[in-house]
Amino acid sequence: MKINEEPFYKEIGKEVAIFDASYEQKLPVLLKGPTGTGKSRFVEYMAWKLGKELITVACHEETSSTDLIGRFILKGTEAVWQDGPLTQAVKKGAIIYLDEVAEARPDIVVAIHSLTDYRRTLFLDKLGEEIKAENGFMLVASFNPGYQKGFKELKPSTRQRFVAMSFEYPRQEIEIEIIKQETGIDQNTAKALVKIAEKIRNLGELGLTETVSTRLLVDAAKMIKTEVGKRLAVEVAIVQPLTDDEEILNTLKNLTQLMI
């Protein structure tokens, strides 16, 4: 997919420069960080900035190397080869974004190994063919290192093949800025939302609830702009999705009502 319009992305650290340099040096990039911290948005933005095509694969437990590289499909009496998204990106010299790589089957790690070092080649095992990556091909992967959630880990031997950047929830002022830009909501409401997030993230760190992502705050702000009303919007867009525990729900409802 080619991105024509500039996506809104607010830089938080030096991530743009680092991505530029990695692209220049033909190094693969790993984006670490919890959900909703803007990883996907960042990749979109960079693809636009570099004027490149972006192919995204959302990995899940069943994603195997076949899904990435390609497979034979039956057409009439013929078996026809069809390139997978990774093979397409390698041939076109596009950016491939493997979202949540650690979730995928281990065999995809083996498949991408030769792409992540100096060889920059991909072996199509079913064709017995090796192809070299086009100039401008770039591999980007994301991964959510959640000790709290018992998420799958990425092996050190794999991690060390990437330039890695850590995405965190942004500082208050920046997060306020993002919410305002994304939704056009007023400063005070945006600020209140970010304050609420801070308190809930406190609980998240203690393992009591899921944490609140920037995405969730953006959604809440969108809800607030409707007829629903601030308090109800906060309840349904932020508090309720977090947990089913009665006591935590009650306390958070009361607390957030005091804050907005």
Place this chain on the structure above:
Amino acid sequence: MEFDQLLFKKVSNFISRVKNKPSEAEVKRTIHLGDQRNELTILAQALTGKPLKIITAEREGGWKDDLFLLPGKFSLLPTKALNEQLYWFRIFYLSTLVNHQDKFQSLPVTDIIDKNNTTNQQILETLFNEFPAVEPLYHMLLEQFKWLAEEGKNDVDYSWLFGKWLRHSAAFTHQPKDHSALNGKHALPKPNTELKAKPVDEITSIQVDKKAQEDYTLMHNFEKVETAEEFNGTWRDFDGDDDLKEHAEALEQITLKNTVRVDDETHSVYQCEFIANAQIPESRSLPSKDKIQCFTYDEWNYKTTSYRKDYCAVYPEPIKVMDHDYIQKAIKENGILLRALRKQFASFFNQLLTVKHLNQGEELDIDALTDLVADQKAGNTPNDKVYNSKRKRKKDLSVLFLLDLSLSSDGYTGGNRIIDIEKQVVILMGELLHEFQIDFQIDGFWSKTRNHCSYMNLKQFEGNWHIAKGAIGGIAPEGYTRIGPALRHAKTQMEKQDSRAKWIVILSDGKPNDYDKYEGKYGIADVRQALRELDEQHIHVHTFAIEEKAKFYLPQIFGKANYNVLSNPKEMLMSMSDFCQKILVK
């Protein structure tokens, strides 16, 4: 009891009853901390991001270390809602203190706080700045207190609104501990009576030597008592008779400013909720290795981020009592649960049995088939293993259950005895695993200082389940909870197994504690370190926490996904089937 004592007691009780009897209206508007505690804890943790606990204060309370002390009940304000709001305000106020520690470092300690005190004003300002909505709440409460003062009610002062500024213990080193286990619960026989102690904010623990104690019991208690007002009911019973009920009123009046530790078995439990900064000595002497067979293990010291070498001694304990009836009863009582579990277990179990890449079977594998066609077309030798089959295959899995047998498991949660829930969970799991031919072992542990950690093997991996059942029926609580060495010893057991997937399942109330300072941060850090060691060996750990409050501290130790809280049968089914799915599918 002599006549004069009897008379004295009657008079003393009468006075205290007349003094303390609440009116009906007061009962109606009273808020009890016990009912609010969980929500207030969540609030405090959200506001501060610290694992604070809330405990009952002697009177108005305050902030001390990782603790918020609050009145056990509150009824001064005219409505229940107002009394409840006071608790909320107190949490906001205390959290402001915590969040701006540096700013308010030089608090004048334990003064009754005047509302116009400049520091107090600053604290309030900071609070209202961050939470504007709390300001009207504050003024409303303040008005109420003003009225009360005008009415000339005694016992009304602003300390109820702000609390006291308490002294922290030296560098916060003393963490709160589970004193239900530390204080009175040396009881081996089941306690018949359980009473709650009056809380105190500060405690000094005195070591008594046996001699002095014996001398003391010969002394007459009442000789020291002068007036009924001052009578503080200092019964000190070391003889282990169950006459706690009789002494209940007297005990009500004990202040636990000074405590002693005894090792005698008691028949009654006098449960003190908490003691801050009790002075407990660490065990100095090294583990004595000479006696019987003994294993030593390192322990993690988070302060120095290093191991204390061979710090703990683990002794295998023989099985003491067999009780087969217990199991029969448990299986009968949980028949429905067991059936439901069996059904679920079977469905998880069967999901796994698809074996791929076979040259015969009842299903074709589409991917393999297309590859075969493609290979044929390309003139390559095709791989003809294109079938899937649902075969019976023994699951390559070992599970070790580790039961916390410490005295705190003698407590109750949701009306059930913790140890009984533990037993029932292993019995049900044992039945299932036995039926499905999965290897499992069952062990129990408790400790009395690092020099004596006990580890009891109830069923070995290769052992006979039907014999082991009796041993499980017979187990009874003892000692304290030192989880680290038990986990490390369990690891040693596991290393002998050569299955592909290994699981250790802990059943506990989850709080690490031992007589010699194995608690709070230290205990938690050691357990986490032990978990890391297991992880390195690719041994998975799952915890069944049998305590409602566990959700407040378990995530810090085990991570969010790796435990279930069990306190009633319904949760048991959900948690256990959740767990079965995890071990079978992972």
